[in-house]
Amino acid sequence: MTHKWLAILGLAVVLPLQAADKVNFEQYVAQLKQEAVARNFSQATVDAAFAGIKLHKRAIKADRNQPEFKKTLDTYLPQAVPDWKVAKARKLMEQHRELLKRVGRAYGVQPRFIVALWGVETNFGSYTGNFSVVGATASLAYEGRREAFFKDQLFAALTILEQGHISAEQMKGSWAGAMGQCQFMPTSFLAYAEDFDGDGKKDIWTNKADVFASAANYLKQVGWRDDLTWARQVTLTQPVAKELTGLNVKRTLSQWQQMGVRRYDGSDLPTRDVEASLVQPDDAQGRSYLAYANYDALMRWNRSHYFVAAVGHLADRIKFSQ
Incomplete structure (x- = not known):
C-alpha cells in the first residue's frame, strides 16, 4: 500500500526519508564510480579498484561494535607487551640494525620506537588485515554514520592506486581500511608514506625500508623529538x-x-x-x-593512552634489555 493510500485511509504511518530513499549497495557503488571518474581518476583505475567489490558486513559490524576497554594498565600491558614480543623485538632490531640506524638518522626518531610501533600495530608485519581497502571503505561509507570520512579514505585509496604504489588486488588492510605493516589509513599514506629505497613505490606492505621510514616520517611530522623519551x-x-x-x-x-x-x-x-x-x-x-612531547606525537598516531603506553613500554624494554 502506497503512502498516498495510507493517507486516504487516515493511517498516520510516516517512514523516514532515509529508509525510503536508501539505495542498495550496488547503486551506491555505481554512484562512487561516477564520482571517481568526475574526479579525473582513470577508467582503468576505477575498473580495477571496484572489480568484484562486495558489501563487507563484517566491517560494518566491527565499526558498530568496537569493544570498550574494561581493563587497567596493570592488566593490559602484560598482555599487550608479553616477554615473547620483547624477545622478538630485540631479534628483529638486531636483524635490521643498519637499516633502522639509517632511517633513525634521516628522520630523527630512535629506532626502538619504530620497532615498538611495528610490533604493537601488526606484530612486526605478521598481521596486517585481509580486507579489500576499497571494499571496506566503500562499505563503511555506504553504512552512513561516517560517510564523509570513509569516502575521503576511498578516494585517497584510488589516488594510491593511480600513482602505482600497489595493485588493487594487493591493497589489503583492516576492516576500517588501515593498511600495511604500519597500518596507515589511505589519507595518512598520502601525507606520510615514504619511498626510502628509491624504487619509485611507497610500499608499506612488503618493503621494510618503506615501512620503517613511513612510520618515522609520521612521527617526525607530528613533532617527535629524538632527545626525549616518551x-x-x-x-x-x-x-x-x-x-x-x-x-x-x-x-x-x-x-x-x-x-x-x-x-x-x-x-x-x-x-x-x-x-x-x-x-x-x-x-x-x-x-x-x-x-613528554613524544607522548603527544604517539597520541596523534592513535588516540588511545593504552596504545601509547604499550608502544612506550615495549620501546623501554628493548632499550633496557640491550
Whole structure:
C-alpha cells in the first residue's frame, strides 16, 4: 500500500526519508564510480579498484561494535607487551640494525620506537588485515554514520592506486581500511608514506625500508623529538589537583617536582628544562606518567593512552634489555 493510500485511509504511518530513499549497495557503488571518474581518476583505475567489490558486513559490524576497554594498565600491558614480543623485538632490531640506524638518522626518531610501533600495530608485519581497502571503505561509507570520512579514505585509496604504489588486488588492510605493516589509513599514506629505497613505490606492505621510514616520517611530522623519551612513570608524594592532569596542561619538571611528583623509585625528577604533562590513563589510583612531547606525537598516531603506553613500554624494554 502506497503512502498516498495510507493517507486516504487516515493511517498516520510516516517512514523516514532515509529508509525510503536508501539505495542498495550496488547503486551506491555505481554512484562512487561516477564520482571517481568526475574526479579525473582513470577508467582503468576505477575498473580495477571496484572489480568484484562486495558489501563487507563484517566491517560494518566491527565499526558498530568496537569493544570498550574494561581493563587497567596493570592488566593490559602484560598482555599487550608479553616477554615473547620483547624477545622478538630485540631479534628483529638486531636483524635490521643498519637499516633502522639509517632511517633513525634521516628522520630523527630512535629506532626502538619504530620497532615498538611495528610490533604493537601488526606484530612486526605478521598481521596486517585481509580486507579489500576499497571494499571496506566503500562499505563503511555506504553504512552512513561516517560517510564523509570513509569516502575521503576511498578516494585517497584510488589516488594510491593511480600513482602505482600497489595493485588493487594487493591493497589489503583492516576492516576500517588501515593498511600495511604500519597500518596507515589511505589519507595518512598520502601525507606520510615514504619511498626510502628509491624504487619509485611507497610500499608499506612488503618493503621494510618503506615501512620503517613511513612510520618515522609520521612521527617526525607530528613533532617527535629524538632527545626525549616518551614518558616516565612517576609517584606522587601528595595529591595533584585533577585540573592539572591531562595532556593539555604543560609544566616544567621543576614545577612538577615542587608539586610532589617524583620518579617511580621516589628520587627527585631530572633537572632538565623540559615540559611534561601528568597523565593518569586509568584514574588517580592507577599509574601516573609524566608525558613528554613524544607522548603527544604517539597520541596523534592513535588516540588511545593504552596504545601509547604499550608502544612506550615495549620501546623501554628493548632499550633496557640491550
